[in-house]
Amino acid sequence: MDKKGVKWLTVGASGDNVLGGGKRSPLPWSGEDVFVGVHERQLDPKGRLALPATFRPRLEPRCYLAFGQDKCVDVLTAEAFDQVVQETLNKVRSGEINRNQQRALAANTVEVSIDAQGRINIEEKLREYAGLSLNSKVIVAGSFDRVEIWDPTRHQRITDAGTQQIAGDSK
Secondary structure (H helix, E strand, O other): OOOOOOOOOEEOOOOOEEEOOOEEEOOOOOHHHOEOOEEEEEOOOOOEEEOOOOOHHHHOOEEEEEEOOOOOEEEEEHHHHHHHHHHHHHHHHHOOOOHHHHHHHHHOOEEEEOOOOOEEEOOHHHHHHHOOOOOOEEEEEEOEOOEEEEOHHHHHHHHHHHHHHHOOOOO
16 A cells, blocks of 8 residues: 555456455456547537447446546446445445435436447536536546546646656656
8 A cells, every 4th residue: 555545456467466465366357348548539519429449348238427536427337337336335334425425426427328339428417527518529548447538638637647646756
């Protein structure tokens, strides 16, 4: 763990992860369910977004859109969303978060289907939350267990900060 309590994950050659003292445990998702890479896309006039072809098979036929951290839109597989629900309920029960956060997440999450052209519709409340405009460029980025949809300027700022932290230039 680092000084902020974040656990770093080391992946061994067998695909197992190693947390701390060499203890091995299976990854919570299979290697083919990992989302990586950055893609520039355009929101159309109706709020539709064409997902990158490499992401589609893991998200089809339906996925969930939710408020993400740092004001992005999270795109989650049905399985990943089930995990988020369970984790959220456990955090409410333990007092880590309050019911208002649970309610906000539930009220602002939508289930969407991917159309024949590989597009999803991003509802207005999600676009507003993430600062996305119709007919504008967006960034679709893999974040291992989910896909994130970003305003390009915000994504660049967040990525630059993360790159500086990786390089040891913490700010």
